[in-house]
Amino acid sequence: MKLRRLRAIAIKEILQIWRDPRSLMIALLLPFTQMFLLGYGVNLDLKHLPVCTFDREGSQLSQALLKHFQASQYFAIVRNVASYPQLVSAIDHATCGLAIVIPPDFSERLNETGTAPVQAILDGTDDNTANIAFGYAAAVVESYSADVQLNWLDRQGRQLQQIQPMSVQSRVWFNEDLESRNFIIPGLVAVIMALIGAQLTSLTISREWERGTMELLVSTPVRPIELMFGKLAPYLVLGWVDAAFCVGIATLWFGVPFQGTLLTLFLTTTLFLTVVLSLGYLLSVLIRSQVGASQIALLVTMMPTTLLSGYIFPIDQMPKFIRALTYLLYSRYFVTIIKAIFLKGSGISELMTPILFLIVYAVAVMCLAARALRKSLG
Template sequence: MFERIKHMLIKEFIQIFRDPKMKGVIFLMPVIQVLVFGYAVTTDVKHVATAVYDQDNSPASRELVSRFAGTEYFDVAEYIYHEGRVTELLDHGKVRAIIRIREGYGDDLRAGKTPQLQVIVDGTDSNTAGTVLDYTTDITREYSKQVLSRRYARLQGQPVDPPRVVLDTRPWFNANLESRNFYVPGVIAIIVMLITLMLTSMAVVREKEIGTMEQIMVTPITPAEFILGKTVPFALIGIADVILVTVVGVFWFEVPIRGNLALLFLATGFYLMTTLGVGLLISTVSDTQQQAMMSTFFFYFPAVLLSGFMFPIANMPESVQWLTYLNPLRYFLVVVRGIFLKGIGPLILWPQMAALLVMGLITLWFASKRFKKTSV
């Protein structure tokens, strides 16, 4: 039995790596993905191109503008002098925010009245717009607080601080709130899923399509041996990719690993059982590689989108939230992020680990059962 499995494994590895391009795909694709996610997927908004439409042009208005320009969030790209330019700049997407100060701003402010400050934000990218609005709110509030305390001091006849609440913010697990720390561990989960799913489902169907499946089925190989031969290589590739991505994440992006590596690999093992099981299942229902590829995506897209990888599960409608409980990626993400960032252990992660193990056993059992029916 082990002899046959050994030869299956040798054959699979020869086939996978026969084409040098394939090696590149298996080992480069994960690295490219981590790099892209590490660098490109950032929701940290900084240096927003901003135009200033200062109709007042007084010392007071210039002071207000400097409050914006002085931060790293706003870069003044242009000072504008007529109304039409506002539309033009926003339509062309040259700036994403416009600060408009009307005439009489300085006088009103000195007189103790409430002058108007207008900020226009390009809402096409609603996330960035939201963040930009947060910044402008913070800056204007901070500014008005100072104006207020000046007025307050004038009334009191002596300089004092008004009463206020000071927020002392402490982000745990990711002190600088780097989105990289959030995404990179998750990339491990989605890359491993894609590679193992696709390789497993296509490798079996490929044999069907080319006709070698029939040949293998007439040899004394048992279905169990065949399935092992078809899954173990991809499991090994999956684990190799986990290591690769982890190394890039830790040494290149300096994502912390605070938890136990052994626990990470154990969880990866459970998780791989689910992805390989699904891959095998896809191969039993597909006749061509095209179908296998499509079916893989049919599973993969919702699995990634409904996992909490990019979109918080808490924001989803309740019915969809229930659906996410069937998604192995959901559990694995909690485990990976927990181990990397929180450094938490099995005491907290056991429900996710158990869910992965159970799902892995069920999918593999179901896949091999279906597999026997369709192929023998």
């Protein structure tokens, strides 16, 4: 490998990037639009879920229960209905995600037997929201029950010391408030890197073919490996700039805490960029049209990274077969790495396993790409 030829390719590539302001703009603006669009768009937190109530009793006790719902930040009572059909229609029209029905004998049963059922109807079309809403609704009712119990004991003249012999005092580490944004946005940085990285380099060789410059290039003594590194180097720099934008937006705009060190982030990001850039380059070598190569690049980066990298959907909960497939996906390793750096402040030693996987990936893709480029027109 001759450094001089590698440098000549890199300089040529930089000049071409610089003289094509349109693609340069895309490379630099895409992280902004994607970060803001997806950063705001993807939010798994449940806040102010619209609730319908059907209070068939209308007593002091039943209204007090509903006040508890109203007081919770997770729910917002949007409508009080007077009949079942109205309630069904509210669910059907998705005006509410949760309906609370209080039976007509609520107070009576509570006073006589000490227990009374409350019905919660959930819109299961969004199972994730329904699950979370159910948990919060149960918690609201439970806390109200505890109030009622305390009152009752009080009236009996008994002092309440400790009803529960045991209780769990839980504390969540690394993302104390369980803000979904804090774990989604670091993963989003990985998704955007994968998308842009492969897009940038997917055009490099196919452009030479389309513009007719490849024939002359293959007639020179340039080696495939010089061509590859020469073409990847400028895009790595562009990738660094994009990564800096994304991390800047994540921390400064969205306020995601950053616990790790910039050095760890820089080294692992460079490794990940190497993987995606060489993947795009490999596609560019294999597919001789710019449109074709960039379409395939989109297909092999965006889709699997969004769905299978664990950026939103937890890998642990995937079926065994799919879970096995994710091991082939380079981005799952970087999603793990970047979340750990952001939220846990992990260093290189804690991240050794995913880092090794990425190194293996990078070497394999580069070997393939260097071999796939045959210096012939055949």
